[in-house]
Amino acid sequence: MKLFSRMSDIARSPGDPVVITPGPSVKPAADQMARGLGWFSLALGAFELAAPRTITRFLGMEGHENLIRAYGAREIAAGMTSLSTEKELGLWSRVFGDALDIATLMAACRYSNPKRENVALALAVVVGITLLDLGSANAQTMTHSRRKGRHRDYSDRSGFPGGAIMARGKALERQRSETTGAIR
Amino acid sequence: MRALVWHGKEDIRCDEVTDPEIEDPRDAIIRVTSCAICGSDLHLYHNFIPAMMPGDIVGHEMMGEVVEVGSGAAGSLKKGDRIVVPFTIFCGECIQCQRGNYSVCQRSNRKKEFADKVYGHSTAGLFGYSHLTGGYPGGQAEYLRVPFADKTHIKVPDGIPDETLLFLGDIFPTGWQAAVQCDIQPTDTVAVWGCGPVGQMAIRSAILLGAKQVIAIDRLPERLSMAEAGGAIPINFAEESVIERLNDLTNGQGPEKCIDAVGTESHVSFKHPDTIVDRVMQMNMLSSDRPHVLREMIYVCQPGGILSIPGVYGGIVNQFPFGLVMNKGLTIRTGQTHVNRWTDELLRMIEDKLIDPSFVVTHTADLADGPDLYRIFRDKQDSCIKVVLKP
Ligand SMILES: [Zn+2]
């Protein structure tokens, strides 16, 4: 980032201030977490779209490549949303996606599946990620909730020292008296 | 000096930067005594305005004391003068400036060639608002260089607090211009979408200009309470249907005049499916703006009425019902504010105690707390409506 900001100084003229030392980032931990999970979602989604067969073979789910591709598209949508200003929606949609993943893996965890151990391993990983997603979706909601801080009532702030009723049409009256004054 | 610097999406920091220097004889430098965070700064914060670069100082609402004057500005400014800086930089000499169209000054945008390509014809230079508008450093800083300073200033008297005068540089004339553009008649209903700082100023301006009734639309109770205090009838769009209420209040005719003080970032909600579509298109760069308010205004406005748009839009607007505008014969008036066209009259109203714009200030803090307050203002926490920062 520092290099980038040095590069963008080319766009400035000699009298413009340039950064000497950047201040601390005040990004809440919840936002940094969302960013990490967003990129993870994008990477996983891209992998699911590009190499569904690798995944189905690993899980003994051959023939379900299109399902994996659809899940990849879902991951990418959730990733983009988590990286946007709609982080809260993005993270909660990840939690929803995790539930789908878990249901799918549970279904694949049959005795007849020779790759059952792989499925169990994947299930453990997904459950871990789900907990992480739940935690950060919750933190996101809490951090940006409007409920934080005081709730104030501003019904005493009319902005008109003489009151709102007195103020009605006053600027118009002034404009009129000034023009007639000028004509006189 | 210290300044609030844009580092990327949702990343504004209080950095140590070099001091500004006079570059041109018409420049002046001020020591900023107060500056404010504007609703349109949030579009930068969200990275919805193109051509921001890491290292850009933000802020376009500021006032202070003149500490250095170039030879070309010495005739109209001197050290020690107290000035409010208008957010639109203007030369005062080009054809547009002669017409009073200061926000489209032809000479103050120093990245004119770039902006001409994007916009067809460039607009004026603005402080702290991307390289499309000149890439001028903003005023959320201890010091600010004011280009074309012989013209680009509003001299203000001592003895009136900063908070009362500061908003002459942007939101007060912006709300005022929005109301003036409505050409308000004594029989008019003026509906104002958005009760942020500009909406609050537009409400008061419409009252001062003699509207029969002013209606304020928002979803935050604290903002609606402030709007009501200013003489408006509140509509909470989270609880009631805006279209129905507006028709009720106007005997089914719809308001004659509509003001959009929301702009490109309409509230996204599942109650209004078009806002979801807009947000998805925006995320995929198929559309740059979310015009839910515009659509609602066009739909509810009385035929032959006026839509006044002080809200900021960035580029391409999707699903815009232009057929309704045409068939209903609506007039659309918009633009960045020609600040200095209005400030003489507005300053006199302040001096005569007709209005005191400081009512809108809910938070005052040190410049170093600016980055946190950007977030609090964006998240609408702590009943935050307007933040003033003291460098
Ligand atoms: Zn502004």
Ligand SMILES: [Zn+2]
């Ligand atoms: Zn000009």
